[in-house]
Amino acid sequence: MQDITALEKRITAALERIGKGVDRMASAPKAPAPAAPPPAPAPAPDLALRAQLEDEKTLVAQLQDRIRVLKERESQGSLQEKIERLTQQLDVQGLELQRMRRTAASLRDQLAHLRQAQAAGVTEPHLINKAMLAELEALRATRMTEMAEMDEILAALEPHLAEAGNA
Structure with missing residues (x-):
């Protein structure tokens, strides 16, 4: 960036x-205006100025190319940061999903124990119904969480996928 600033000052000067x-x-x-045509050597300073102008235009074009390349690198860096952040979010959501699955498995185990206890005549049927309702609700919650997470992931990745498709 310091090189660009120095070059900009040089161009301005x-x-x-x-x-x-x-x-x-x-x-x-x-x-x-004399009656005779003007002498031929007069355009020499004009040619020198034109040559300097052309040199400066070339330098400006080179600087613009450099700036464009730097901006592209910067945008690629910011995209990489976004991808890393989304990956971290995905990892956290994956851990949460695993926790919910363990909870659902635990509920199913509890239901199995309740059924065994009911078969032995120890529990009341309404307790089994409540446990089954709790299991169904846990399964629904797990499913809804999975759907919401997938929607979030898809929404976050769509701009990047579209950008990659255009490139």
Whole structure:
């Protein structure tokens, strides 16, 4: 970035020099037109200024290319950061999903124990119904969580996938 700033200052200074040279040429007192044609060596300063102008234009084009490349690198870096952040979020959500699955498995085990106890005549049927309802609700919650997580992931990845498809 310091190189770009230095080059910008250099270009600005060169353009100012060129502008002053053009002003000097424009403000030079004009002599009355002689009857003879003007001498040929007069355009030499004009050619030098034009050459400097062309050099500066070339330098400006090179600087613009450099700036474009730097901006592309910067945007790629920010995309990489976004991908890493989304990956971390996905990891956290995966851990949460595993926890919910363990909870659902635990509920199923508890139901199995309740059924065994009911078969032995130890529990009441309404307790089994409540446990079954709790299991169904846990399964619904797990399913809804999975769907919400997938929607979040899809929403976060769609712009990146579209960008990759366009590239």
